[in-house]
Amino acid sequence: MMDREKEAVLATERYGSRERWRYRERGGEMEREREGGEGERAGSFVKVFTSVFLPQGYPESVSEDYLRYQMWDTLQAFSSSLTGTLSTQATLRGVGVGSTEASVAAATVTWILRDGTGMLGRILFAWVKGSKLDCDAKKWRLFADVLNDVAIFMEIVAPAFPACFTLIVCSAGVFKSLVGVAGGATRAALTVHQARRDNMADVSAKDGSQETLVNLAGLLVSLLLIPLVTDSTVLTFALYFLFTCLHLYANYQAVRSVVMETLNQARLSILTDQYLRDGRVLSLAAANHREPVLPDFRRRVQIRLGVRLGDIVSRWVPQKVEPLRTAPLSFNSHSFIYYTGLWFLPREVCVCLSTEATPQDEIQASFHSHLLSSLLLDTGSNGSNGPLTGEQRDQWRHTVRAAGQGEGLWALLSETHCFVDRTFPDFLTALQNAGWQTGRTLLDWDEWRVNWEPVPLKKIL
Structure with missing residues (x-):
């Protein structure tokens, strides 16, 4: 032990705050050892996971509130993915999927009108409120998610009103287009806040990877839910309200966890x-x-x-x-x-x-x-x-x-x-x-x- 302590340290290196290594000379050869006595294979899964889904240099390369915000954001994205599945099923049923009386042309027209009104809503909202989104990113971020839940609710109830189905679906499309503008813009503003090494692209890309993983998990869970809710309106609304409450709570906690240094x-x-x-x-x-x-x-x-x-x-x-x-x-x-x-x-x-x-x-x-x-x-x-x-x-x-x-x-x-x-x-x-x-x-x-x-x-x- 004493001989080991007397061995000269030739160099030290670190990988952010996660790994530290020493290089010693022993018997005329260089020997590499990890500080803390952990083996090189220890935590290999964690290392791969963090390198895939977290920005390079984490946690030094991001703001201190990054992890807490991303945890709540992940939970809200998972909840939104499940309620989105419920609304998609309701919309498809409303346009006639599974019905012998449904017309392909009528369903196509409904879908085109839905997308077209959404595009117009996106342009108008960006014109009227685009300059306000940077100033109050937290408030608009929460607004976007609340409006998204309202749009999903409208799509779920739309099949119950066949005479107004197209109007309801188009209105929901407008709301979702507003969600896309407000949510995307405020996400960019929060990325500017979180990136501390001029690494906005990396932070944004890893955020996209996290969201994709969450949506994939949501799809797998949705495969289990769809057979249960197909013929059960009560269960559909029960699951919607359950996941919506979880979605809103997670969003509220997410925006409250952000600590901005700039003055609005x-x-x-x-x-x-x-x-x-x-x-x-x-x-x-x-x-x-x-x-x-x-x-x-x-x-x-x-x-x-x-x-x-x-x-x-x-x-x-x-x-x-x-x-x-x-x-x-x-x-x-x-x-x-x-x-x-x-x-x-x-x-x-x-x-x-x-x-x-x-x-x-x-x-x-x-x-x-x-x-x-x-x-x-x-x-x-x-x-x-x-x-x-x-x-x-x-x-x-x-x-x-x-x-x-x-x-x-x-x-x-x-x-x-x-x-x-x-x-x-x-x-x-x-x-x-x-x-x-x-x-x-x-x-x-x-x-x-x-x-x-x-x-x-x-x-x-």
Whole structure:
């Protein structure tokens, strides 16, 4: 034993964090041994399985939440595969498979109409909501799977309504096309998050391999289920509801397990509120855990980022154009914030952005917008440990209630902007120290940008 310890180690090598080897010189020859004393054949099946279905370099090459997300995603894919089999059987029965009275032409027309309406739905949905999918990938990912379950349910019940069968199936086809757009786009967004070595293609390919394996397992189980449910409507619906509940639960857990480092509106709102309350920036896990993934029907102030200056000017009272002219200098030539507080109109905060604005400027403008939003809604805790004191918040809330839509609101904008100018550098540093990415954002900015012309000093004085 002592002789072995005295033998010189010529080299060491490792394969990620999974294998470590030492090379020693013994009797004039090089000897290779594995650290930990395990044989080379130990765990060979696990090694093959991981190399086939996990990205190269796992776990270092992916995000920390990768395994947990993929486990829940695998479970939801298996459940979806089984409910999909039930819907396929119902659709085939509805178009006349197995019936002597069915027409091949009628079945073909139904199928073409189903696919055609789905294609149109895919184009329209991508046009209307395509830019929103990156900003709220978790919410849209869950939305896609819920809509998929609704479409499957429609296909299962369609044969019970022969007169409306084509309409129901075409509607389900539209829903499934929306699922394809939202699910595929959000999957790509999550792949960007999970890939940590510029290995998006590898992560995406291995995700496809995992899904294929799960679908294959689903097909094998479906072969056992089909004979049981062919003539049993009750069993068909019982299995549908069972697997749908499992599918929805697994999807909810999957999106909740994702820990994103980039800032979107929901996460920045959570971080802003917490920081103003007690001066603390939440960790990545804590903020992501609070991020809503279900629809929120609470009363909110609409925040519009990157709006067109013409939209603001069209609402502007001509006698009050001077504050608009001085706004670029007041707002560091990067953003201009305007908001309404009318009693009979939805309240909103609008932000115009300069062409020279950086991602940090975008975060600062959004930080200011969320502060105004909390004041307009009269929400937020009067914390004493944060940069915003309870007395200052109460003073601004009183201004909002008393001023309406007049000069008082401009005073409020000026005061809150000075506060943000003092507070934001510390907030940005705290974000970076907590691990948040500030070099890029997922804030829902529109593409309008403004080139502010310099305002002569004599026009301001």
